[in-house]
Amino acid sequence: MKYFGGIDIGSTTIKIVLIDGRHHIVADVTCPTGSHFHKNTMAAFEGLLADSNIRRDDVVYIFSTGYGRKLFKESDETISEITANAIGANGLCESHESIQTIINIGGQDLKVIQLDREGQIENFAMNDKCAAGTGRFLEMTARNLEVEVDELGKYHERAQGVPITINSTCTVFAESEIISLLANGHGKEELIAGVHYSIAKRVARLAKRFGMEGTVFFDGGPAKNQGLVNALEDELMRQVIVPDTPQITTAYGAALLAWEAYDDMGEAVNG
């Protein structure tokens, strides 16, 4: 049995996906990147192999992507996360309508990728200069409100009042703003909802550069947050499609590319 690996080494988390010859995800793992990229990625990879009972030799091709892609010596090829994300999104999306916009919110960046009708990348825009509209903003919020990041969506759902407006776009200034709002007795739920709208507004501003048509696909770790998804739909004023496993979309795309590259080499692939 041959397997193909996609490794997305992000600024905040490492995602590894292994697929079989039919493109099914057979194993995946997500863990913190930490400071030692190579060591932590190796550990995650070896751990994943052990947990899923797969031998290293059975993984016949590996593509790495993401911020730290060039640092992982074990991969056969590297690819930008923009391309990997586009391929992963198209692979995961079951809708017949072709995806035209991909919004990816990562730990430290925010990307909008515009695709043409054939699924090729036409254009993209990034915010990688500041933490506004990124996972970091959510982490800061969770820390200050003393909740877990993956609980934020639940709190948003419970909000009864109007979401609190967060005026600062800068994460650093927004932190002060949130702390003072909290001190003034505002509810956690409404504050969290307000944070989601603030991020969504920032994202919408970037996304609107491309005048969105067609299906909008949203991935990255923060896409697991249903509150954020709802806020994004409100700010974009359109429906947004989120895959079941949004955080590993890019790694999945890298794995698909690994399969394609191996296939191109003329080797037979057993199902």
Next chain:
Amino acid sequence: MDNEQLRRVRKTTRLHLAMEAEETLQRIEDFPDKPAAMNYFYSMFRDTYIGTPALPMAKKIIATMCMQVPLELILAADAIPLRLCSGANAYDQIGAEFMPSKSCPVVKATIGMLHVNQTLWGNSLRSIVIPTTCDQKKKAIELLGDMGYPIYTLEMPSSKDSDRARFYWQEAVKQFAIDLQKFTGNRITTKKVQAAIAKIADAAGLFRKLYELRRSTPPLILGTDLFLVNNAYFIDDIDRWRQAVATLIAELEERRENKVSATNRQAQRILFTGSPPIFPNFKVPILVEQSGGIIVADETCSSTRLFSDSVAYDEAGLNDIVPAIADRYLKPSTCPCLTPNSDRLRKLVTMARETGADGVIYQALSGCLPYEMEQKLVNQTLAEKGIPMLYIETDYSPEDMGQLSTRVEAFIESLKARNKKKIKTK
């Protein structure tokens, strides 16, 4: 826009509006020790901006912009006046599609609001009356007409001093009275007009009491609260408004008895003038009162100017009364769309002296050329009288609050220092 898209735009806009309104109301309510009578106004704005559909469903609405449209005639025609001038950033974003990027946010927001809420008025909106005041209102007439709204152009002169101008306006107002009867299907009689004049005079009388209470030493009510009360006049039922204001006055008079002040002794007294602060855009007034100032007077068309003057007529016939109404709306006007505007300069100096203002804060909304251009003359005039002025140019977005607060605080601190020096040198 297809139906689904329109539904989404409305949903999101309504949410943004609610968020802005809630934020402003919380900032206003944040000041300690508010008169209980203010709760009527806080609730009214909450219900209008945060509750479900923010459109009044009265039977016959005559909507207006600016303050030059004679409300007495609208009331006499048994219709409800509704001032549309919008202070919402949410609507401003939508209106941006229709107007140049640097243009009057009041007009932009109003256009945005009307665009999003098309078809929601039903049969109640009989006319939108827009006086030909500034350039942007004039062009808005065309844009809104294009949207399918029933717009009525009320022709106002650019100058008010000559007899020609006075007559021109009187004729426009007379025709407006005739047309109002057509829109509403109701007759305007002398009795009805007299009753309407009395009602509005009563409202003005109540405001004058508030004005006295606001400018007393120490001040008994915050300027931000007063702006809210006067903004409520745009949209509230006039009888309910009068009732609520009477209650507020009674409470403030009681506070005066008990020596309860709206602020501390060190608060610097500020006269606020310029482009109108309209709910929820109370950004600058709130900053002023958060920074150690208190607004004891204002010269704006969303507040004090609404109530400054009364209708004076000799003969009790419509031929005399209607021109008298016209006069009331033109002669005392200090809107910068008029030239010359020496009345405004005089008024500002008189008001500053009368209310013991320590300084003047002049707000111009970016893109509002008349106010932006007049600031130089106003600054000069005030400087000659030894009255310090701070000029602020801003728009509806909250992004400049950080820089603005620094400038406002610095200005107020300089007023404090100035006053300390005055006391020392006495």
